[in-house]
Amino acid sequence: MDAYLDGELPVAEAASIGTHLRSCASCAADALERVQIKRAVAAAGKRYEPSAELRARIMHAVAGKTRRHSNWVWQVVAVPAVLVLILSLTVNWYVGRENARRQQVYSELADLHVAALASTAPVDVVSSDRHTVKPWFQGKIPFTFNLPELQGSDFTLLGGRVTYLAQTPGAQLIYQIRKHEISVFILQDRGHLTESLPSGANHALTFNVDSWTQNGLRYFVIGDVAADDIARLSKLLRDAG
Amino acid sequence: MEVPDQPLPAGMFEDLALPLFDQLYNFARWLTQDASEAEDLVQETYAKALRGFSSFQPGSNFRGWMYQILRNSFLSSRTGLKTTIPFDEEDHEAAQDRATPESVLVAQATREMVQQALEKLPVHFREILLLCEVEEMSYQEIAQTLSIPQGTVMSRLFRARRALRQLLERELQGKTHVV
Numbered sequence: 001m002d003a004y005l006d007g008e009l010p011v012a013e014a015a016s017i018g019t020h021l022r023s024c025a026s027c028a029a030d031a032l033e034r035v036q037i038k039r040a041v042a043a044a045g046k047r048y049e050p051s052a053e054l055r056a057r058i059m060h061a062v063a064g065k066t067r068r069h070s071n072w073v074w075q076v077v078a079v080p081a082v083l084v085l086i087l088s089l090t091v092n093w094y095v096g097r098e099n100a101r102r103q104q105v106y107s108e109l110a111d112l113h114v115a116a117l118a119s120t121a122p123v124d125v126v127s128s129d130r131h132t133v134k135p136w137f138q139g140k141i142p143f144t145f146n147l148p149e150l151q152g153s154d155f156t157l158l159g160g161r162v163t164y165l166a167q168t169p170g171a172q173l174i175y176q177i178r179k180h181e182i183s184v185f186i187l188q189d190r191g192h193l194t195e196s197l198p199s200g201a202n203h204a205l206t207f208n209v210d211s212w213t214q215n216g217l218r219y220f221v222i223g224d225v226a227a228d229d230i231a232r233l234s235k236l237l238r239d240a241g
Numbered sequence: 242m243e244v245p246d247q248p249l250p251a252g253m254f255e256d257l258a259l260p261l262f263d264q265l266y267n268f269a270r271w272l273t274q275d276a277s278e279a280e281d282l283v284q285e286t287y288a289k290a291l292r293g294f295s296s297f298q299p300g301s302n303f304r305g306w307m308y309q310i311l312r313n314s315f316l317s318s319r320t321g322l323k324t325t326i327p328f329d330e331e332d333h334e335a336a337q338d339r340a341t342p343e344s345v346l347v348a349q350a351t352r353e354m355v356q357q358a359l360e361k362l363p364v365h366f367r368e369i370l371l372l373c374e375v376e377e378m379s380y381q382e383i384a385q386t387l388s389i390p391q392g393t394v395m396s397r398l399f400r401a402r403r404a405l406r407q408l409l410e411r412e413l414q415g416k417t418h419v420v
Contacts, residue, residue, distance in 0.1 A: 002399055006373065008380050037406060038374050044355035045375035050266035054280050058262060058287050062255050 001027075005034055105166070106222075110207050112163055113183040113222050116172060122181075123159030123174055133160045133173065141169050145186050145217055148240035154178065155233055166190075175233060182223030182233055189218040210234040214241045254294045257303050258287065264376060265311055271371055272315045272364060282318065286311040305378070305385040312368070312386065326365040350409045358408040366401035373398055 003009050004017045021028045116122045125136040130147035138144070140162050150157060156176045163172040163185065170187035208230045210221045219241070221234050265286060270279040289310050290297075297306055315321040350358075359367055372378045372386060383398075384391045 002402065003380075003395065006380070006398075034402070037402060037409075040350060040352070040355045041359070041370050041374040041405070042377075044352050044359060045271070045371050046267060047356060048267045048270035048276075048279070050263060050283070051280070054266070054283065055262060058284065059259065061284075062259060062287060062291060 001031060001034060005031065005038060106207075106209060108165060109183075109185060109209070109220055109222050112165065112172065112185070113181075113207070116161060116163075116174065116183065117181055122161070124161040126159040128157045128159075130157060133157060136160065137162070137171050141171055143188050143217065145171065146240045147173070148236035150236070153232070153236060155182075155236070177225060177229055177233075180223060180225045180229075182221060182225060182230065184233070184237060185218075185220040185222070187218045187220075189213050189216055212238065214238060217241070254291060258290060258307065261304060261307055265307060267375070268308065268368075268371060269311060269315070271359070271367060272312070273318075273320055274360065275320070278318070278320060282311060282315055285314050289314065302382055302385060304376075305382045308372070308376075308386040309388070324364045349413060354409060354412055355405075358405055358412065361408055362401065362404055365397065366404055369394070369397050370401050370405065 001017075004014055007014075009017065021031055125133055127133050127136075130149070134144070134147055137160065147157070154177055158174040158176050158181070160171055160173045163170050165185065165187055168187050168190060170185055173184040173186070175182045175184065207222050207224055208227045210219075210230045212219055212234070219234070219237060221230050221237070223230060262283070266279060266283050269282040269286070270276065273279045273282060286307065290307055293310070297303070316324070316326070359370065362370070369383060369387065372383050378386065380391050380394045380398075383394045387394070389397070
């Protein structure tokens with residue numbers, strides 16, 4: 001337990017203890033008490049501050065001895081090294097942030113998809129006819145789009161609803177294939193979506209996702225079906241758009 | 242603090258060692274329990290480290306190295322010679338004690354109570370708790386600093402925490418009886 005709380009256990013072991021703690025009240029109480037002691041010691045241990053006089057004395061002793069020895073070769077090496085370090089940290093930070101943003105948009109899409117399916121009226125316009133669904137959006141969203149002819153495919157259009165992603169209104173269409181529902185989100189591409197989300201197939205939170213930009217519109221296809229089904233529906237939409 | 246694996250220029254010592262000044266002083270004061278002794282100890286540590294910097298292994302842990310010097314200086318000082326630090330604990334019991342009903346009380350311990358309890362602990366318990374909780378050193382770093390195997394770090398840390406908890410419990414129970 002101590003090794004777990006000190007962050008010294010291998011990831012797998014730590015995960016299994018974490019799981020156990022969520023279901024075992026007495027171990028959780030024990031862990032809490034140990035954490036409290038850890039925190040108390042950490043707080044109580046930071047107690048003494050050196051005098052300004054000692055600080056000055058040490059700094060003088062150290063700086064006086066070392067400054068004279070520092071040579072220019074080191075500086076020539078150090079400056080590019082520091083630049084590389086800063087650059088790599090920035091890139092790491094950026095990639096991490098972009099990943100987080102991407103996951104956030106995907107999980108928001110997954111939420112919208114699940115919430116629509118769970119609601120008593122998943123779609124506001126109930127029709128399998130694209131010529132009914134498309135005009136219904138007129139005046140409700142600030143753009144129009146084309147929907148594919150589904151004859152000869154195993155997809156069925158269930159209907160559509162207006163949705164919002166990142167404060168942008170868009171169309172959500174729900175398709176069905178073999179009792180599985182797939183949501184298609186169509187939004188105006190305002191740049192910020194494209195920035196954080198590269199096109200292409202993806203897998204997020206057990207959903208398969210495909211996304212692309214076409215004619216200034218951003219498409220997302222998301223559902224709990226095989227990536228292959230997502231790809232086929234995406235192709236139909238691409239060809240129509 | 243990992244240091245790049247190449248010869249170390251002297252100017253680097255300053256960059257590595259000065260940021261540790263406040264924590265080293267805090268640690269020294271906890272060990273010596275005396276302000277002027279702590280000052281001497283820190284000064285001696287910096288002087289020794291500066292002289293020995295060329296022998297510092299590049300790529301190894303600088304912070305651990307500094308603490309090691311400080312602690313060795315302390316152990317050879319007048320106060321330090323009076324303290325005994327066990328070489329190895331035979332008592333290798335596993336962390337199997339469970340929360341006692343009294344332990345809930347520990348949460349009520351004030352900062353002063355914890356500080357007093359830390360002062361009462363033997364040096365080898367006090368220092369390992371400080372390295373782990375205040376300096377947030379890994380077991381490996383602590384092992385290096387104290388020159389003991391990692392297994393001993395774990396058992397000593399376990400016994401130090403148990404001793405601290407018992408002190409706090411005793412203190413808190415004494416208080417509640419009075420009230």
